[in-house]
Amino acid sequence: MAGTTEYTPPKVWTWKKDAEHRFSNINRPIAGATHERELRVGRHPFQLYSLATPNGVKVTVMFEELLARGHAGAEYDAWPVMILAGEQFGSGFVALNPNSKIPALLDRSNPEHPIRVFESGAILVHLAEKFGAFLPRAPAPRAECLSWLFWQMGAGPFLGGGFGHFYAYAPVKLEYPIDRYAMEAKRQLDVLDRRLAESEYVAGPDYTIADMAIWPWYGALVKGEIYGAAEFLSVHEYAHVQRWTELVGARPAVQRGSMVNRSWGDPARQLPERHDASDFDRVAQAT
DSSP: OOTTTOOOOOOOOOOOOTTTTTEEEEEEOSOOOOOOOOOOSSSSSSEEEOOOHHHHHHHHHHHHHHHHTTTTGGGGEEEEEOGGTTTTGGGHHHHHHHTSSSSSEOSSSSSSOOOOEEEEHHHHHHHHHHHSSSSOSSHHHHHHHHHHHHHHHHHIIIIIIIIIIIIIOOSSSSHHHHHHHHHHHHHHHHHHHHHHHHBBBTTTOOOOOEEEEHIIIHHHHHHOTTOOOHHHHHTTHHHHHHHHHHHHSSHHHHHHHHTOOOSSSOOGGOSSSSSTTHHHHHHHHHH
């Protein structure tokens, strides 16, 4: 295959750290903290440590949707974790999430028994169950919702760490992995498109945490906001995904949640820290 060279794996793999690679502060073969760094803590029941990557957006959208529905107890402080600077390896963050990935949540709604929650899907379920919102209670629709939620959790690494990495971020463009993961990305889009041909939202007629989990990844993909691959993947073919992307993206809470912990791109869409609903007003006034 063109653009590839033969590689014979060594008998024992060893880590060759590339200090010049943009992800050198993220990827390493060991876990644990690299430095002492306490987490900042605000005044609200929920302390979120995150970044406005697709996985982070899932959770900030959920919080904004809960608040929009009138759940005042869902007030939260959102603190940025600058992953390219390695802040996820600080001692405070590692204590909250041993896997050193954003997002991570500290639920202090019961101050005597704070709860740590990590992995974006787990956080969505935790909040949905706590507030009785965006997760159906009846067995069949609940199972459908959770099935699609965990479809995204399983599919996402192939889209991001597979296609996204080799197409957009890898230091060398290689045909085989790009071709392999492009095929998988299009298969996933087809799965989603077929589902949305028969259902207004992913899990059924109602908007749920399944939509909140899937939209930041696949909505951003078809809008060309991640990886710059919309034309390469012919995303115009997925009309039902496009319809659903616009439907979800028009929700005010989704628009607010997409701004939180963002410090790049359009200034009107940036809110690096969020501590109060009025923070959004200040962004609007500044821009």
